[in-house]
Amino acid sequence: MQRKRKNMMGTCIWCKGKLKDGETDIEVNIAGEVVIFPGIKCKICSECGEKYYDADSEQQKHIDEITHRLHTHYKGLHLRRKLSRSGGTLLLRIPRDVEREYGLNENIEVEISAYDKKKIVVEVV
Incomplete structure (x- = not known):
């Protein structure tokens, strides 16, 4: 502060x-x-x-x-990743260890919020 x-x-x-x-x-x-x-x-x-x-x-x-x-x-997890492309859409890959740690899978619904061009937040719903 x-x-x-x-x-x-x-x-x-x-x-x-x-x-x-x-x-x-x-x-x-x-x-x-x-x-x-x-x-x-x-x-x-x-x-x-x-x-x-x-x-x-x-x-x-x-x-x-x-x-x-x-x-x-709230120090949380901070990762730097490159986006990839598949079929004309961008993908953000989540590492397997993060997937296991937070109980993520392909059936989990997420909410994506964009605050500005430099801040996009993904939250599990």
């Missing part, structure tokens, strides 16, 4: 605006899923809106702990 630098002076490092106490939501992307932590205390620049978080706060430590646990749990 990217954190802003701690600013003890009470002024924005970018525009020199005054920092005021506020709250915001932090979004973290974990294994393609967005996790939102609402109501996180921060300092917000009254001029440009830049947000500063206290990396040493208990709230931030709690977020870091949860994020670490989720990243560890």
